[in-house]
Amino acid sequence: MTPEARLATVVDLMEEILRQDRPADAVAGAYLKSRRYIGAKDRRAISDRLWGIFRRRARLDWQIADCRQDPSPRRRLLADLVLTEGMTAETLAPLCTGGARGLEPLSPTDRALLKQLAGRDIFHHAMPASVRGEYPDWIEPRLTGVFGDALAAEMGALRDEAPVDLRVNTLKGDRDTARERLAAAGLAARPTSLSPIGLRLPARVALTAQEAFREGLVEVQDEGSQLLALLVDARPGHTVVDFCAGAGGKTLALAATMENKGRLIACDVNERRAEQATLRLRRAGVHNVTRRLLESEQDKWVKRHADSCDRVLIDAPCSGTGTWRRNPDAKWRLSAEGLENLIGLQGRILASAARLVRPGGRLVYATCSLLAEENERQVEAFLETHPGFKAIPLAEVWAATVGGTCPVDGPWLRLSPLRHQTDGFFGAVLERS
Structure with a gap:
């Protein structure tokens, strides 16, 4: 051309x-x-x-x-x-x-x-903060409530293009092996700083042309998303539900930590998204996954399988504000009304999926949002109405699943591009008594 x-x-x-x-x-x-x-x-x-x-x-x-x-x-x-x-x-x-x-x-x-x-x-010096930071002006009070004086710096980091992160599929090899395979193809990947199974590429490449990708040794997944999957602590032999599985990114990561042993059910309400996972599962060598199409978060299947799961992950549908580096168009399609609808849906999903957790099991709530209304406030409201669940301190879960020093204080995982060089993520680990 x-x-x-x-x-x-x-x-x-x-x-x-x-x-x-x-x-x-x-x-x-x-x-x-x-x-x-x-x-x-x-x-x-x-x-x-x-x-x-x-x-x-x-x-x-x-x-x-x-x-x-x-x-x-x-x-x-x-x-x-x-x-x-x-x-x-x-x-x-x-x-x-x-x-x-x-x-x-x-x-x-x-x-x-x-x-x-x-x-x-x-x-230009006359630009309002929302223009300089590239975000809708209506959402500024919500973002200020989260970041305060650091808002401009946080939004500046969110303007930048995101790096290419890869998750090493431990069903097929370790991080050193994957790094060597990529180096042989001329790709200088470096280990991610927080995820023990991640690699970061210096620039975008045509991954579909790489043998390491075609053979399922590596998958594209942001480092923050990798960390959330690890915090689920899905173990071999467990019964695990990925309640909002989508195209299967976290499903693949959970299957790897389970070593392909146990039962992993990937649920979603969108048949097309669920079908997209088929090729990825096959490429990754995953064979302990059952896909389940739900009519809604209140599907009768949930009631029939109540009290039966060791781990339930809710990667809830959200505003996606933490992924604006990768999806810059999404910020202009988001509306205040749409956000309120999402907040209501998140609460209903959380309450319904919690029924699946057995006594002693864990429920992990996660979003790729920066907003407190979709994150801390959702979890706090859930705990007020579900006294049978309690929050597990993040540092405790981190030490047992990720290892090393936990990068955040407090009971919840909250990541941002500025502070952690990942997409924006939130995660809470809850245990049923």
């Missing part, structure tokens, strides 16, 4: 994402897959520009509005090229010729925008 065609594709793909009520990565994946003429290098260049614009969207929109124009996919692209690449109307004009699959020529309005933006920095 020509540079002009790449830029036009960025605009077209951005418009397609905004038209659909689906995650941007799903829309982009389908879009690029259906256009076979777009090669690997072109896909990488298009994706880098597209995700960069999503990461800078609030600042780009503010700059465009400051020039008295309305944001649009095309204007966001033009503004991004000026503010991050230092391009001008003169250097952009040859890329906007209106040719086949190319950008339309610059209009007088475009040229006026480019002239006003010339020489500016992506940041």
Whole structure:
């Protein structure tokens, strides 16, 4: 593809994402897959520009509005090229010729925008905190309640692109073996600082082309997610339920700690997500998993299996605020109403799934959210109405499952990109008396 065609594709793909009520990565994946003429290098260049614009969207929109124009996919692209690449109307004009699959020529309005933006920095002293931090202004009081004076620094870390973390599948090898296999393929992975089964790559790579991935020795999983799976303390011979299993990332990790022994039930209400786990389970060599499609969190299956499980993990549906590094589009699709609906659903899931836990068993509640309403407050409200459960101190569980010094104080696991270089995660370990 020509540079002009790449830029036009960025605009077209951005418009397609905004038209659909689906995650941007799903829309982009389908879009690029259906256009076979777009090669690997072109896909990488298009994706880098597209995700960069999503990461800078609030600042780009503010700059465009400051020039008295309305944001649009095309204007966001033009503004991004000026503010991050230092391009001008003169250097952009040859890329906007209106040719086949190319950008339309610059209009007088475009040229006026480019002239006003010339020489500016992506940041501006007049920007509100929510614009500088790239988050919706309505959520600022909730985030301030969590981070206080550290909010700007925390949101700054959340703006950055996330690293590529891998979980070593201990059913097929150890971390040293995986690291050696990756090194032989030219990938310099380093051990993660907190997870004893994690590796971190310095940059994105085409993992599907790597033998270590195709053979199931490594899986893509953020270090924080790995830690949550370890804290479940699922052991060989246990009966374990992954109540909101989705595509199976934590299911795979639990199967590894169980050494493929015992019974692991992966539940979800979405059949398509559950089906996506099939290939991953096969590749990882996992054979102790039973998949269970539920009609809702109140499915009759839960009542029939009450008091029978050693461990129950609830990786609850949430706002995903802790994953904004990886899903920068998600912050602009989140609404206050949607958040309230999620909070209600989380409470219902927690109360229902708790019925599965046997006396002496454990319930682990986890989210990839930064918000107290989805985290501490959910657990505190549950404990008030379920006196048969108690919180297990995090340091105690950490020592028994992860090892080393626990990186957080207090009874709950709370991770953030700034303090722990992971996605934002929350976890609570509760035990039934």
